[in-house]
Amino acid sequence: MELNELTNASGEWLRGAGPESDIVISSRIRLARNLADFPFLSRATEADRAAIEQILQDTISKLIEEKKLDPNTLYIKVGDIDQLDRMFLVERQLISRELADATGARSVVIDPQERYSVMINEEDHVRLQVMQSGLNLQAAWEQVNRLDDLIEEHVVYAFSDRLGYLTACPTNVGTGIRVSVMLHLPALVITRQIEKVFKSLQKISLAVRGLYGEGSQAMGDFYQISNQITLGLTEEELIAKVADIVPVLIDYERQARDFLIRESHETLHDRVSRAFGILRTAQTISSEETMHLLSSVRMGLNLGLISDLQIPTINKLFVHTQPAHLQKLAGNDLDSAARNIERATYLRRHLDGNKPNGPTQN
Structure with a gap:
């Protein structure tokens, strides 16, 4: 599979299917991991970065050979593609802007159906993300957990019995999980209730970001809701925390739409x-x-x-x-x-x- 083959296709999160898909565009779960034998990227040398990339590329190749990953899985060395292709992958939500703009050895692994991608040498050595159309966090968790286990069969992650998975950013220490749901909330914007909703979310430690994640604006009335901390709670508890609040947001948006239709x-x-x-x-x-x-x-x-x-x-x-x-x-x-x-x-x-x-x- 080649990068250009993605151009005319539509990935998993664009299918417009899945539960509550009129309001919930997609469910995504991301895991942050680091290899035990190397320093965090902020202190890694170019040789370290290259070695990390090679180890993980070899791991992906083994998983394909073992038929545990699709043979059409795409492996891209981000430094070898031009700026246009890097921004294409950002728009596709397959890589972050940080990975696109970084320097040195870095890569991305992409599932042919765009259900998952694995970023190598972003903020952490490994960033796994799985996307499902609509509100389907459980399916996303099962898939990303399986992918994480497959990679861990071949590498040793940095892990502390006391703290859990060790990550470059302290807010990710513990489970290393980021649970997010992308919602389309135009009626709440039109009725000027959106800020009140955001303030309520912040009180329960949920972050609100734009279409392309941290630091991005909410274009097209799209908002990503995600957990802010990972330490002290299990993966299942963090998923439940987000999963419990999303139906409330869906109900608010439906009420606002009903109001606009009625009044x-x-x-x-x-x-x-x-x-x-x-x-x-x-x-x-x-x-x-x-x-x-x-x-x-x-x-x-x-x-x-x-x-x-x-x-x-x-x-x-x-x-x-x-x-x-x-x-x-x-x-x-x-x-x-x-x-x-x-x-x-x-x-x-x-x-x-x-x-x-x-x-x-x-």
């Missing part, structure tokens, strides 16, 4: 129709405006205000209209103005023939 139906329908109209007819459009308008359209589709359009199509457009994806799809580098034109063309091509439903009487 502001014409205004909501106008918002969705205008957004859809701009996306279908624009000759040039920025990434930020596209995300904002697609958010309204996705909500409108889930509320029955738009016909003949599928959620996976909208989910794909959120990603495929990002700068690196557009350039990969176009087959050449584009400056900002050219990207805006190409983005509008791409949107018209994929949305042509669809239309909003007519307003209904309440």
Whole structure:
């Protein structure tokens, strides 16, 4: 399998399937691990980094030979690909910006269906992440736990009987687990309840981040909810903590959507129709405006205000209209103005023939 084969495909988290998928885009579990025989990356030499990368590459190769991993598993040395391909992988949520922007020996292992990726030499020696469409944390945990066990058959992790897994960042010490759920919450944003929800989450030690994780903005009304600490709780307890709060957030969003339908139906329908109209007819459009308008359209589709359009199509457009994806799809580098034109063309091509439903009487 080659990197370019991912360009036209849609990964696991874009399927638009799974429980509560109208609001929950994806469930992700990430594990941070380090090899016992090497220092943390902040103190590692270039030789250390290269040795870590080689050990883990050999491990992945053995797992493929043993038929424990898909033979089409993709192994990419991130330092060997250009900036456009690195940003493509960031937009795809297969690597972090930190791994893309780092220097020295570093790699990523990618499942052909994009259900998991393994980052090598990011903040820790190993970062495993598994993604499931919709609200499906248990399935994500089972998969990442299996992957972790497979790798640990061939390497020795840095582990303390008192502290648990040792990690570069103190907030990850213990289980090394980060449990996160990506939600689409446009109605809470429109009704101006989103800040109140965030403050409540912070009180119970849950972090709120944007589409691309730590330090990113909440584009398109997408928010990632995750645990902030890992020490002192088991993996199952941390998963349960996030799993217990997500249905509450889903209920808040549904209530806000019901309120908008009930109290502001014409205004909501106008918002969705205008957004859809701009996306279908624009000759040039920025990434930020596209995300904002697609958010309204996705909500409108889930509320029955738009016909003949599928959620996976909208989910794909959120990603495929990002700068690196557009350039990969176009087959050449584009400056900002050219990207805006190409983005509008791409949107018209994929949305042509669809239309909003007519307003209904309440």
